[in-house]
Amino acid sequence: MADIAVVGPGAIGSVAALAAQQTGRHSVTLCARRDPGALRVVDDLTSTVTELEAPILTSPDQVAGPAEWVLLAVKAQQTDGAAGYLDALCKPSTTVVALQNGVEHIERVAPYANDAHVLPAIVWISAEPTGPGEVTIRNNISSMIQVPAGPDGEEFARLLEGAPAVQVALVSDFTTAAWRKLTTNAIAGLMAAAGKRAVVYQRPDVRELALALATETLAVARAEGAALPESEAEALVGIFEAMAPDIGSSILFDRLAGRELEWDARNGVVRRLGRRHGIPTPVSDVLVPLLAAASDG
Ligand SMILES: NC(=O)c1ccc[n+]([C@@H]2O[C@H](COP(=O)([O-])OP(=O)(O)OC[C@H]3O[C@@H](n4cnc5c(N)ncnc54)[C@H](OP(=O)(O)O)[C@@H]3O)[C@@H](O)[C@H]2O)c1
Incomplete structure (x- = not known):
């Protein structure tokens, strides 16, 4: 049995907590910033509804002591707001699994983690808040969390072994996997910029834009050491073209709800690192200020 604290029990945090609960082996605590009352996860394929049975804290002051595992699932830009929880939960033997998008997990999280191990994670889960205290797993992809191969990754895979909600996969070339995601x-x-779900990729002009954006992102990825040829752009845009038109993205859900956007970790990083490597990023140069402006206020 392990002590697991889930910091940020939103869409991904709730699925991670569900997986921990499904193992039947762990003690799980949910660390929120407001009390959602109860939390439940709906599977859109089977219509199964599972209540999360873990206690919900609403302030770091309520943390009893450091945890063995912290599953961090706040949005990237909310990480500094979760500093109080990280301080209360982390000691050097803790492992913090950064269940966040982006390629800068360790730089982002380590400063708050009291020398704990920080395990970057690539989250391939499609989950959407669908009501107060409710998260729905969309089965347009099979739920998987990729972590770097190595001792921490292996322990994390063992932690969630047997949970039907999510599969943990170890990857030897994490840089390439992280840049693909x-x-x-x-x-x-582009969904967040347009305010539209995946239907937007059915437009030939948006498809063309997506292809140019993917191509410049992959150029930056290669400069960062990822083994991703330019030809990968077609395949990645193809994923979006093939999506059911009503599939969204967490950045779109935030845009539609008028919340702050995770623009810097997901799009700003392409422009920032592109500049560092002298790689032109003309689509990001337009898209990033628009997303940043939409995120303001
Ligand atoms: N959703 C997806 O399908 C998906 C897929 C792959 C990757 N991801 C990535 O996973 C990460 C999490 O995304 P998400 O969609 O799960 O976001 P989300 O639904 O917005 O969940 C974030 C949760 O963190 C909570 N939170 C924010 N600040 C906090 C703090 N200081 N202390 C405690 N809790 C705090 C939020 O509370 P409030 O409710 O009060 O805002 C919310 O419950 C992001 O990096 C995202 O890009 C998401």
């Missing part, structure tokens, strides 16, 4: 995140930024 980041490229899909960058493409999804």
